[in-house]
Amino acid sequence: MTDLLPPRSPTDLFGDPIDSQPLWFKKNAFLEENFDSEAYITDLRTFVPFDNLRSELQTHLSSLKHELVELINRDYADFVNLSTKLVDVDGTILRMRAPLTELREKISQFRGSVESSLAALQNGLRQRAEASAAREVLELLLDTFHVVSKVEKLIKELPSVPSDWSNGDVNSTEKGSLQHTENGTNFRETQSMLLERIASEMNRLKFYMAHAQDLPFIGNMEKRIQSASLLLDASLGRCFIDGLEHHDANTIYNCLRAYAAIDNTNGAEEIFRTTIVYPLIQKIIPNSSSQSMAAVSVDELEEDYQQIIEHIENGCKFLLEISSSANSGLHVFDFLANSILKEVLSSIQKGKPGAFSPGRPTEFLKNYKSSLAFLDYLEGYCPSRSAVVKFRAEVVYVEFMKQWNIGVYFSLRFQEIAGALDSALMVASLTPVHNSHSSQGNSGVLTLKQSVTLLESLRSCWKEDVLVFSCSDKFLRLSLQLLSRYSTWLSFGLTIRRTGNTGSNPGFEWAVSAVPEDFIYVMHDIDCLVTELSGDYLGHVIQILASCSPEVLDPVKQSILQGANSLKDLAPLAMNTMIEALVEKSLETLRQVKGVTATYRMTNKPLPIRHSPYVSGILYPLKTFLDGERATTYLTMEAKNKLLLGAAEEITGRYYELTSEVVNVARKTESSLQRIRQGAQRRAGASSDVSEQNVSDTDKICMQLFLDVQEYGRNLSALGVVATNIPTYRSLWQCVAPSDRQNTIEF
Incomplete structure (x- = not known):
């Protein structure tokens, strides 16, 4: 309540009290x-x-x-x-300070005693730790000395085995003295077991050296250790080679365990490569290709891989099975990559270097696929998926795959396939194939060389001897580019056909020089290509890519169908081109309509009673075109009807334009002449009844045109076109028909 404002003074009527504080002041x-x-x-x-x-x-x-x-x-x-x-305050403070001072001194003395004990304890612990560390170092040095001595002793036992045990010529007395009859082990197995034991001791020795490598004692023993290691490597190598030559599984197993113990897997892999794999591969792919120059295809690898596989089955399979056996601990070895594949790669590089050259695409692809099949065979020895992954990650495997320059191969194939189509499209005229003029069984056969080349190029992209599956995306893109190139060629050509100007567009002369019948081939080939792309071709591509996921197949399918639709959209343009060409031919005859005026103007000819001769020639080009061999063979009934109706409407429209122009001019001329006659008669004072009773020239012209239009309608009906369904024909009828027949179309 202390923060309440004081009451306002009687004189403070509108604002805060005079002695009040502002709201911002707290x-x-x-x-x-x-x-x-x-x-x-x-x-x-x-x-x-x-x-x-x-x-x-x-x-x-x-x-x-x-x-x-x-x-x-x-x-x-x-x-x-x-x-x-406040009396005697200082005395009270002194009395209180004395016990506090005494307590502080006792605490200081106790702290000093504790710190002294703690320092002694820490010193003792440090001495104890130093003694323990020294003891550990001493034990480590003793263990190292004992292991070195043990290794040297065991190595000295190795020569006690007869030197000729490896060739199996030891007599029975010697065998009895050295062979343990209880476990049935032979000399090689005994030697390998001893080597495995030495290797395990060497492994312990490496462990000790890693923890005491800076000590002088270890430095003094380094020569002894190196000497023992060299002797072990040499003895182990000889034993391993002998086990490989005699296919002694136990000896090989023990030797491999010894190599694994001393972490020298590369040594075992290299011995196996030089001892077993190298002689086998040299028999098939010698380093010098002079021995195989007589062969037709020196650099083909398919037969070589078959022989290599046979030799692997006979000479290498036993070791691969030993190293890949379950729970053997020998998974650290990779004889597939570092022994077999390494030697195969080296032999091909030296003996058949041309096998990796993409300059000959067919041979290159054949060798590449054979190599992939060979790698698949090697992967068959991998006991698990993780082993396959490890095999593919090896340096030799990666180097082997780098030898196959797929990018250059695709570039060559691109130039080959796209170049063939481009050459076909650069021809100055449409080129029918040989079977184009046959009237039987060609409803689904392409007729133009350009179209045939397109389909062959599209199929080449997915041929087994062309396609590289890992480059499927590139070949799909090439297929779509081929479709786009062909569609653009057609589209530009049909567009230029209308303008008739190829000066700035070389390569499209065919569009101007082509006759209407040539576009029948174009229409037919468009239909055939669309059917092929949407049917068998699409199914073939999807079958090849069947191993891909739906997320991949759906876009592939849609892209091919889109290319087919873009090609299908050109069919109406080709149809219009044929219609325009036919209309131009009919227009040459239709221009004779203007001659009707000259026939009856300022002449005394009677009213016409029959149609003009030119009428029968108006639809003649259209009828000849539809009755021709190409149209009857390659145009479907639907296309024929569409062409007939479109051409009839266009021709009728042009007929109406010319006729209406003639009638309008005739009526204007007649009106002018009539005014002149009437003026002359009035000046002469003669009556005009006689002239008015005569039939005018305009009426004769309209009657002639009316008869022609009737005949034209009958000709349309003969072709199967209902003239009354054409709006411009009705306009044409009304333009020339007498007044009593304006609303009734009969012919």
């Missing part, structure tokens, strides 16, 4: 524990002038001083008694 803020004067002033100065803030603070200070004086005056007696009660 006195309670000074009582907060974290009050910061600078922050307080900074916040207020953003919206309160400094003079107002200073004035308000001074006013508040004055009020506080005033309150303090009031409090002292109100409790003055207690304020005075406060000083009288």
Whole structure:
């Protein structure tokens, strides 16, 4: 309630009380524990002038001083008694300080004692740790010395086996003295077991050396260790080679475990490559190709791979099965890549370097696919999927795949396939194939060389001896580019046909020089190509890519269908081109309509009773075109009807334009002559009844045109076109028909 504003004075009628404080000034803020004067002033100065803030603070200070004086005056007696009660304060403080000082001294003494004990304890622990570390180092050195001595002792035992044990000529007495009859092990197996034991000790020795390699003692023993390691490698190599030559599974197993123990897998892989694989491969692919120069195809690899597979089955399979046996611990070896594939790659590079050359695409692809099949065969020895992944990640495998430059191969195929189509499209005329003029069994056969080349190029992209499956996306793109190239060729040609100007567009002369019958081939080939692309061709591509996911197959299908639709959209353009060509031929005859005026103007000929001779020639080009061999063979009934109706409508429209022009001119001329005659008769004072009774030249012209239009309607009906269904024919009829026959079309 202390913050309530005082009541307003009687004279303060409209504003705040005269002694009130502004709303932004909060006195309670000074009582907060974290009050910061600078922050307080900074916040207020953003919206309160400094003079107002200073004035308000001074006013508040004055009020506080005033309150303090009031409090002292109100409790003055207690304020005075406060000083009288503070008696002998210094003595009391001294009495309280003595025990506190004594306690502090005791605590200091106890702390010193504890720190001394702690230092002694830490010193003892450090000495104990140093002693323990020294003991560990000593034990490590002793173990190292014992292992080195043990390895040297075991190595000395190796020569105790007769030197001729490897060739199997040891007599029975010697065998009895050296062979353990209880377990039936032979000399090679005994030797391999001893080598495996030495290898395990060498493994321990490497471990010790890794933890004490900086010690002088180890440095002094380094020569002994290196000597033992060299002797072990040599003895292990001889034993492993002998085991390989005799196909001794136990000996090989023990030797491989020894190689794995000393972490020398490369040594075993290299020995197997040089001892077993190299002689086998050299029999098939010698380093010098002089021995095989008599062959027709020196660089073909398919037969070589077949022989290599046979030799692997006979000479390498036993080791591959041993190294891939379950729970053997020999998975660290990769004889497939580092022994077999490495030697095969080296032999091909030296003996048949041309096998990797994409300059001969057919042979290159054959060798590439044979190589993939060979790799698949090698992967068959991998016991698990992880082993296959490891095999493919090996350096030799990656290097082998780099030898096949698929990018260059595709470029050559691109030039070959696209170049063939481009050459066919650059011909100056449409080129029918040999069977184009046959009238039997050609409804689904392409007729133009350009179309045949397109389909052959499209099929070539997916032939087994052309396609590389890993480049399917590139071959799909090439297929779509071929379709686009052909569609553009047709589209531009048909467009240029209308303009008749090929000066700025070389390569499209065929469109101007082609006769209407040639576009029948175009229409037919468009239909055949669309059917092929949407049917067998699409099915063949989808079958090849069947192993792909639906997310891949759906876009492939849609892209091919889109290419077929773009080609299908050109069919109406080809139809219009044929119609325009036929209309132009008919227009040559239709121009004779203008001769009707000359026939009856200023002559005394009677009213015509039969049609003009030119009428029978108006639809002759259209009828001849439809009755021709190409149209009857390659145009479907639907296309024929569309062509017939479109041409009839266009020809009728042109007929109407020419006829209406002739009639309008005749009527204007007749009107002018009539005015001239009437003026002359009035000047002569003669009557005009006689001239009015005669039939005018315009009536004769219209009658002749009416007879011609009737005959034209009969000719349309003969072709199968209902003339009354053509709007321009009805307009043509009304233009020339007598007034009593305007609404009735009969012929």
